[in-house]
Amino acid sequence: MSTPMVEAHDLWKSYAGVEVLKGVTLTVVRGEVTCLIGPSGSGKSTFLRCINHLEKHDAGELRVDGDLVGYELRGGKLYERNDKQICAERAQIGMVFQRFNLFQHLTVLDNITIGQVKVKNVDSEVAKVEARELLARVGLDGKERHYPAQLSGGQQQRVAIARALAMDPKLMLFDEPTSALDPELVGEVLDVMRDLAESGMTMIVVTHEMGFAREVANTVYFLDAGVIEESGTPAEVLGSPKSERLRSFLSKVL
Amino acid sequence: MTTPEDGAIKVVPVRHYWQWVGVAVALVLLAMLVNTLFSRVPSGQYVCHAVHGVRQCHQTSEWRFSWNIVFHYFTTSEVLHGLWLTIFLTVVAMVLGISIGVGLAVMRLSSNRLLSVTAWTYTWFFRGTPVIVQLFFWENISILYHTITIGVPFTNITFLHINAVTLFTPTIAAIVALSLNEGAYMSEIARSGLIAVDEGQSEAAMSIGMTRSQTTRLVVLPQAMRVIIPPTGNEVISMLKTSSLASTIGVTEVFGATNNISANNFEIMPLLVVASLWYLIVTTVLSIGQFYLERRFARGALRTPPPTPLQRLRRDARGIASKFRTRRGVVGAAS
Numbered sequence A: 001m002s003t004p005m006v007e008a009h010d011l012w013k014s015y016a017g018v019e020v021l022k023g024v025t026l027t028v029v030r031g032e033v034t035c036l037i038g039p040s041g042s043g044k045s046t047f048l049r050c051i052n053h054l055e056k057h058d059a060g061e062l063r064v065d066g067d068l069v070g071y072e073l074r075g076g077k078l079y080e081r082n083d084k085q086i087c088a089e090r091a092q093i094g095m096v097f098q099r100f101n102l103f104q105h106l107t108v109l110d111n112i113t114i115g116q117v118k119v120k121n122v123d124s125e126v127a128k129v130e131a132r133e134l135l136a137r138v139g140l141d142g143k144e145r146h147y148p149a150q151l152s153g154g155q156q157q158r159v160a161i162a163r164a165l166a167m168d169p170k171l172m173l174f175d176e177p178t179s180a181l182d183p184e185l186v187g188e189v190l191d192v193m194r195d196l197a198e199s200g201m202t203m204i205v206v207t208h209e210m211g212f213a214r215e216v217a218n219t220v221y222f223l224d225a226g227v228i229e230e231s232g233t234p235a236e237v238l239g240s241p242k243s244e245r246l247r248s249f250l251s252k253v254l
Numbered sequence B: 001m002t003t004p005e006d007g008a009i010k011v012v013p014v015r016h017y018w019q020w021v022g023v024a025v026a027l028v029l030l031a032m033l034v035n036t037l038f039s040r041v042p043s044g045q046y047v048c049h050a051v052h053g054v055r056q057c058h059q060t061s062e063w064r065f066s067w068n069i070v071f072h073y074f075t076t077s078e079v080l081h082g083l084w085l086t087i088f089l090t091v092v093a094m095v096l097g098i099s100i101g102v103g104l105a106v107m108r109l110s111s112n113r114l115l116s117v118t119a120w121t122y123t124w125f126f127r128g129t130p131v132i133v134q135l136f137f138w139e140n141i142s143i144l145y146h147t148i149t150i151g152v153p154f155t156n157i158t159f160l161h162i163n164a165v166t167l168f169t170p171t172i173a174a175i176v177a178l179s180l181n182e183g184a185y186m187s188e189i190a191r192s193g194l195i196a197v198d199e200g201q202s203e204a205a206m207s208i209g210m211t212r213s214q215t216t217r218l219v220v221l222p223q224a225m226r227v228i229i230p231p232t233g234n235e236v237i238s239m240l241k242t243s244s245l246a247s248t249i250g251v252t253e254v255f256g257a258t259n260n261i262s263a264n265n266f267e268i269m270p271l272l273v274v275a276s277l278w279y280l281i282v283t284t285v286l287s288i289g290q291f292y293l294e295r296r297f298a299r300g301a302l303r304t305p306p307p308t309p310l311q312r313l314r315r316d317a318r319g320i321a322s323k324f325r326t327r328r329g330v331v332g333a334a335s
């Protein structure tokens, strides 16, 4: 069996003395979609941010694609990775944010190509061709000259997905990608994500869209107060919750 | 009878009578100003000629503002050279000041305490002392340091050895003083611009693998520019005028040059007018430049960028033209 894409073992993280992650253990299998659900403040975003090293975990072991995140094991010692190595790690992990975070001063096309051109040193003409293909894939061909402020929320989020995909990531992280959207725009973003899942992309999705989790996820984890309370297939976790907390959480979001 | 459907109902706009009073007062004041600017006064000189064998004399008059003298000195080489020095000082001091300021702002916002405290102290020091004092300080720096040596600190290895008196000419001293001082002000402006950019922008940049410096250069700074440019435009215009202080340490920029001339010919007022007119002209050019720069960096921030004055003119012309057309239309419908 190949190594899992993400392996977290007893992961701890605190902010200014407040424990946010209290020993999270979780495995994400290659090519699968993992949904992370849980109440607000339970540490879902923090966990995602640890995976691409936007946050540094305090204790525990976190591996992406077999490699320790932020550290290197050499001769029985852990060496902290330098900035350049961390950037190289991040470049292989796509992230989609709740508030899109498109670069406001760049056109849609430049938003998508900037990573390829500046980080991967791809020729800008080559990057443009690829960006146009990606735009078509997320259903936005013809919008390349627009600025983010000229697009709807759903369109912006699809551009954000295209921007992440342009880096040809091995793993995609979604942090509540549809929470900032009007209800009628949620569908178009979920459709793109569904296509992506079908293409075999490994994805971790923090979401409150239980319909999407039930339909697309291979595994669902329920995170509560910094610990994984329950995990399993969508049918198990969403269909027959064992703990009282998950039952009450589900009754609120459904 | 006409109904709304005809589109022929006459719309009476709100009348603002007080506005007209204000306009009238302003017009009178403007007329007085123009009148005095171009008034003539008795010159104290008489011209006489014989009319039918009788000698008649009358006093000649001259411009109150001595426009003929202003005009005469406006483009003398001394003044033009001074103008060039003024622009040179402004541009160099601003370029250096902006670089120092952006560097300081990035340091100030760094998570490294030592860097942020250093930047804070710099700003504290240079904002806390008058520019004119700093000018005199740098002009006289050779009293403190006879030579300036570049090498490895605390060793005998030196690369360069310069006499401070020859290095710190008045112009160099002015550039150093003005840029260091400007850096302190620019750092606050740059910092407010950097803070104004949403944190999500740098997170997104880092998430696609950009380094810290790429994130700052390619994502944060360009967006901060929108906030940074308007006050920086102010700083440039302010620097244009502050550079006149350099005349106190012997730099003959435009104010120094006009002062030198009036010290010889005692035409104080006309030469002050010469200097003022040049400052006004350069300020006007700078303001136009600022408008276009702001427009350039507003890209993406607004759904539709504000029109340029030319575009606005064209739009107004179209508006007036269409108004005439509809008026004729209304008249046609009523008849």
Ligand SMILES: Nc1ncnc2c1ncn2[C@@H]1O[C@H](COP(=O)(O)OP(=O)(O)OP(=O)(O)O)[C@@H](O)[C@H]1O
Pocket (backbone or CB within 6 Å): A015, A016, A020, A038, A039, A040, A041, A042, A043, A044, A045, A046, A047
């Ligand atoms: N930079 C920070 N400094 C201090 N506390 C933080 C920081 N970031 C997050 N926290 C705290 O950590 C806890 C977990 O935050 P996190 O954003 O991971 O929650 P979440 O599960 O994503 O919640 P939500 O559904 O609201 O996004 C919260 O209590 C939050 O206040």
Ligand SMILES: [Mg+2]
Pocket (backbone or CB within 6 Å): A044, A045, A046, A175, A176
């Ligand atoms: Mg969150």
